[in-house]
Amino acid sequence: MHLSLAYRTAESLLAEIPSRWSHSRRVLEQARLLAPVLGADGELVAVAAILHDVGYAASVVDTGQHMIDGARYLRHSGVDPTVCSLVAYHSSSEWEAAELGLSAELSAFRRPPSELLDAITYCDLTSGPDGTVVDPVSRLDEVLRRYGADHVVHRAVSAARPALLAMVDRVAKRLTETGRS
Numbered sequence: 001m002h003l004s005l006a007y008r009t010a011e012s013l014l015a016e017i018p019s020r021w022s023h024s025r026r027v028l029e030q031a032r033l034l035a036p037v038l039g040a041d042g043e044l045v046a047v048a049a050i051l052h053d054v055g056y057a058a059s060v061v062d063t064g065q066h067m068i069d070g071a072r073y074l075r076h077s078g079v080d081p082t083v084c085s086l087v088a089y090h091s092s093s094e095w096e097a098a099e100l101g102l103s104a105e106l107s108a109f110r111r112p113p114s115e116l117l118d119a120i121t122y123c124d125l126t127s128g129p130d131g132t133v134v135d136p137v138s139r140l141d142e143v144l145r146r147y148g149a150d151h152v153v154h155r156a157v158s159a160a161r162p163a164l165l166a167m168v169d170r171v172a173k174r175l176t177e178t179g180r181s
């Protein structure tokens, strides 16, 4: 799926959730900034970035874990398998699937190459819920506040926090190194 079609698909699915659409557009902008680091994979990550949260659309919800639901919808629509994998595994998905008993459903998708998974997670965690650029530490704190301590997302994000911040750091380091060379 080309970026222009991915953009229109995400725009129509997320029209009912304006804040998710603002967030998704920022995630795409962050992906564009990573272009020098991503090289030939830049387009793939950009497509995954704009589509990463379509699993929140009411017509797409199935298991209730938005990463899996979005990836299933996209696979069904014939989208590139690596894009589906990036949507399936982005951010705290593996931890959330474990909490929800959906690890088998998640593993129906191949785990994406780690540099690309790091990249989409970096883009997601540097984009706030309203579409502003945010610091990943405050972003994770905001998610933990938004979902109460007994919510599955809260538990998953608490467990995932160190790994997620390490992913963000790896990308930030590559970005700095690429900028210097």
Ligand SMILES: [Fe+2]
Binding pocket: 023, 027, 052, 053, 124
């Ligand atoms: Fe997101």
